[in-house]
Amino acid sequence: MLAYGRQSIDENDIAAVAGVLRGDWLTTGPEVTAFEDALAGWTGGVPCVSVTSGTAALHVAYAAAGVGPGSQVVTSPMTFVATAATAMLLGASVVFADVCEDTANLDPEAADAATSSRTHVVTAVDYAGQPADYDALGKVADRADALLLADAAHSIGSTWNDVPVGALADMTTFSFFPTKNATTGEGGAVAVKDAGLLDRARRFRCHGLVREADRLRSPDEGGWHQEVHSLGLNYRLPDVLCALGTSQLGRLAFFKERRAQLVARYNELLADVPGVRLPAVRPGADPMWHLYAVRVLDGRRREVYDRMRAAGIGVQVNYIPAYRHPVFEDLGYRRGMCPVAESFYEEQLSLPLFPDLTESDQDRVIDTLRAILS
Ligand SMILES: *Cc1c(COP(=O)(O)O)cnc(C)c1O
Numbered sequence: 001m002l003a004y005g006r007q008s009i010d011e012n013d014i015a016a017v018a019g020v021l022r023g024d025w026l027t028t029g030p031e032v033t034a035f036e037d038a039l040a041g042w043t044g045g046v047p048c049v050s051v052t053s054g055t056a057a058l059h060v061a062y063a064a065a066g067v068g069p070g071s072q073v074v075t076s077p078m079t080f081v082a083t084a085a086t087a088m089l090l091g092a093s094v095v096f097a098d099v100c101e102d103t104a105n106l107d108p109e110a111a112d113a114a115t116s117s118r119t120h121v122v123t124a125v126d127y128a129g130q131p132a133d134y135d136a137l138g139k140v141a142d143r144a145d146a147l148l149l150a151d152a153a154h155s156i157g158s159t160w161n162d163v164p165v166g167a168l169a170d171m172t173t174f175s176f177f178p179t180k181n182a183t184t185g186e187g188g189a190v191a192v193k194d195a196g197l198l199d200r201a202r203r204f205r206c207h208g209l210v211r212e213a214d215r216l217r218s219p220d221e222g223g224w225h226q227e228v229h230s231l232g233l234n235y236r237l238p239d240v241l242c243a244l245g246t247s248q249l250g251r252l253a254f255f256k257e258r259r260a261q262l263v264a265r266y267n268e269l270l271a272d273v274p275g276v277r278l279p280a281v282r283p284g285a286d287p288m289w290h291l292y293a294v295r296v297l298d299g300r301r302r303e304v305y306d307r308m309r310a311a312g313i314g315v316q317v318n319y320i321p322a323y324r325h326p327v328f329e330d331l332g333y334r335r336g337m338c339p340v341a342e343s344f345y346e347e348q349l350s351l352p353l354f355p356d357l358t359e360s361d362q363d364r365v366i367d368t369l370r371a372i373l374s
Helices: 011-021 030-040 054-064 082-089 108-114 134-143 195-205 239-249 252-269 301-310 339-347 359-373
Strands: 048-051 072-075 093-096 119-125 147-151 171-175 188-192 292-296 348-351
Touching: 011 239, 030 048, 030 188, 030 239, 048 054, 048 195, 054 082, 054 147, 054 171, 054 188, 054 195, 072 082, 082 093, 082 119, 108 119, 108 134, 119 134, 134 147, 188 195, 252 292, 252 359, 292 339, 301 348, 301 359, 339 348
Parallel strands: 072 093, 072 119, 119 147, 147 171
Antiparallel strands: 048 188, 171 188, 292 348
């Protein structure tokens, strides 16, 4: 089965990992700082905290923001469930606002209408790699006196009006799962602009531990002493994986270029295929494409999905609106609450896209789709 997305690992990536295994540190050592510094090279200098997954990054970001019982998070339903689940596990309630018809990104007007005096965070998702409209969403968050969070699991390396993802919101989360734009196996990071929020994010990653002498409540306890001032978890990304991450970031510009070439080729060769709508790009967006998300018209998405899979092409659907998972239905969220997201979902199909996809494999995807739809 041809995958819809997969990692690209080269000999340098392997050597980077092997080098760490031969050294003194397996967990928190010099590779963590090196990786976080390399990441900041992609976020316009906004400092980054590496963690064990994109889900952990969201959890850390919400915890650092003080999200808890009584707070409300406004977000897009066109995402993986973790964007909402991590806020709800902290006790917050989540309000889903509808998406834009062309990009499937959070619609600033819908987000504005969904905010209230309890809104603590507005979370955008850069669907398929295309940044959301952060100019408009920044104003929405300001009006609600809320923080703006970017779930950039799809979009590291993208820019919006020449500003890199990572510098577009108060906080930005990344995922380094193998299908994403760069991988550490499992892994993630959060980029944080505000120094206080950054400090809370770092601490949450490591049990909330305080070790600095000038911050200890009992500084005379002894040299071994450390204190927990607020609760946290162990979300530390180990040195072994950070070394892989640094090596992958060294290839990210190439990944972006290769993904752009493949997207341009899909756009060109699918232009005359009937019954599909190709992805739209907003002026100002320079996406690092994570997904090639087409829309299959005339109610044929299910059929096309089944027939592509039967032909050995691992197409995917991203995503069922998050509130349609039974856990949300059981809480009273109802189908149809975000009609634009629902109709997007009804038609959406992700075609294979990853840096090592060959042109002949891509031709097979295109020919198979053409044969089904013509
Ligand atoms: C992948 C993904 C996540 C979760 O990242 P993991 O590293 O798999 O935990 C969150 N949000 C979005 C939009 C994603 O695509």
